Structure formats: C-alpha cells, structure tokens
Amino acid sequence: MSQKPGWLRPHGRPWTRGAERLVYENPWIRVSHHEPTAPTGRPAQYGLVSFKNLAIAVVPLHDDGTVTLVGQHRFPLGDYSWELPEGGSPHGEDPLEGARRELAEETGLQAREWRRVLQMQLSNSVTDERAIGYLALGLSPSDGGYASDETEEIVLARVPFREALDAALAGHMEDVLTVAMLLRVYHMAREGALPDALTRAMLG
Template sequence: MTTSPPADAHLREELTSRESLAKGNFLEVRRDTVKLPDGHSATREYVVHPGAVVVIPLLDDGRVVLERQFRYPVGQVMIEFPAGKLDAGEDPLVCGQRELLEETGYRAREWARAGAMHLAVGYSTEIIHIYFARGLSLGERQLDHGEFLDVFTATPDELLGWCRDGSVTDAKTLACALWLQNTGSGAWALDWQGDSARG
C-alpha cells in the first residue's frame, strides 16, 4: 500500500552532514549541511536548546505576577513572566511548578497548559511551553545561586500597555500577553487541572 507524500514535501530540507561548533553547559552550536528541495546544498547554523517553560501566574484579584531581571546578552533589565529551562527528561509542568516556586515563592492550586512557542525558528531549536497558574499561595523564594530578580504584580491592562509602548520586549512575555488577553476575554478556553496534573 502506498501513501501520498505530505503536502509540505516540496519545502523540506534533508540533513547530509553535521558539525558541532561549540558546546557549553546547556547550549550547543551546530552547523549542518542540508540538501535543498531543488537538489542544491546549503549550510544551517543553529543553537540546540533543551527547551523551557513560562508561567502566567494569576492572582485572585486579577493581577499577574511578573519579574524584572537583568539579561546579560541584551544588557538591560527585562520585564518577564517567570520562566526557566527544562532539565533533561523533565516534564514541562514539573518545570513550571519548580520555577514558579524558586523565582517567586508562589505555589499554585491549579494549572492549565496553554500551548507552546518556538522562540527563534531561524537559528534555535528552543521551544517554550506556556502554562497558566491560579489559586496562588505565597511562601519563600528559592533562588538559584547567582540569580537576582525582583518580583512584582500588575494588572493585565498595565502589562498590555507596557507591551504596546515598548517597555516589554521579551518575546515569550509578549506571546503570553496575547494568551492572557484572549483567555481573559473568553475567546480562548483553558483546561484547568489540580497541581498534581501532568502536562
């Protein structure tokens, strides 16, 4: 029995060789040689990333929990939702629960997976899983050694205003603001689960 090729076959590139250019503690830079759809060859240089999770923490009064953190590559303090990279083999929900507690001190009673985003498809494999958290209770933060950040709260309207005026330029936070806006209006639904639910 034969099957028809996928509709995107005329766009796909085929790996012919791979070279590792650099490998750090959690990132690797690769240069692949690929065969293009027209038969020609090209190189693709990209960063291999383990993936990450971002959390949109909702307080009972409607505000959201945000962070301010200095990001060395861009040389500035950024406004962001809590987030962190996945450990090897880690469930994204477990990562989100861990990062929320470590960075903000909050635990959540309920979680909802919103979706995922590819952050920089031209040069990175990074995927970020998006979770909402509600029913928050505040405890002690457990920051990693060498981690410095401020935790604060804002209304969704304040956050959207900062997205509009350029105060927020972090891509994951901009994408989460879209989710927040659409779930808040009822346009997009979430499937809430207890805190022991998995992804």
C-alpha cells in the same frame, strides 16, 4: 485541542540533512555546523543552536486580576528586562514540574490550578528551542519559599493584568514569551475561557 485546518499541511520537499560538525557545547546549548540540501535542491550551510532544556513561561494570575512579574538584568542584550517567571525544563522532565519549580524559585508562589495554554518555537530559523506556557491560578506562598539561581538578582512586581499587557504592547517589555503569554491569557478572558469574576478583575 481543535483539529488542525487543512491549509496547515506541509508543502514541497523538506531539508535533507548532510554532514554535521560540533562547534561548541556547554551544559545548556550545543552549536553545530551543517551542510544540508535545501528544499530547492541547492546545497547550503547552516549554523544550528540546539537547546538542552525546554523553555517554560508562567503567567501567575492572582484572584484580584493582578499578575506577578520578574525584573532582572539579562546578559545577551545587556539590558534590564521585566518579564514573566521563566526558566528551563530538562528534556525528559514533565514540563509542568519545571513550571512549578520556576514559579516557586523566582516568585515564592505555588498554584492550585495549572493550565497549559501555549506552545511555541522561539526562533526556528537558527535554533530548535521550543517553549511551553502555563497559566497558574489559585496562588499562595510556596512551602519552600523564594530561592533564585545563584546568578540571578530578581525583583518582583505585582501589577494589574491590563497594565502589564499594555506595557508589553507598548514595547516596554520585549521578552517574546512574556508578550505572547499575556496576549494568550487576554484572548482567553475575552473568549470566556476564564471564570467570570477573574475576567472582570483582569479587564475591569
């Protein structure tokens, strides 16, 4: 990883945490009310959604330059979403193990090579959720096969990488992890960070 540029250093005073009250909790999230002091010195109120899992996203990139996508209905916005294989990895678990599990469960695939390519804060104004993205190469059917969660009705599509990227940039795939990860892998290809044959298959 490259050295952090000097202009990325913090400026000013941080938030000072004050009183905290639990509002709601379930196995996946914790919602709390806070009364902190802002960096300006002014008192504030803050509602914080804390996640009990690390978000995981995987780009399953096949040798022929295609990528496997997952389609499913999503509850919060009440729409249908095409996206990369994604899921949660409990805090304390090796995120790579979570990525392997999610890829197998949602697509029935396993990978010979894994690259950790991106880490993200998904909505840092109201949540503490963090995400890690992986590129999965050398794909083959997993030993355990496909086994989605009991609440998921998943459809798979294997499409050319460039077609998936164009769909994301056109707004047809709005999931932020999907958009960010497709752009990241595209950048890797353009910068020569992927095998030449794979880059030609992706971008040709």
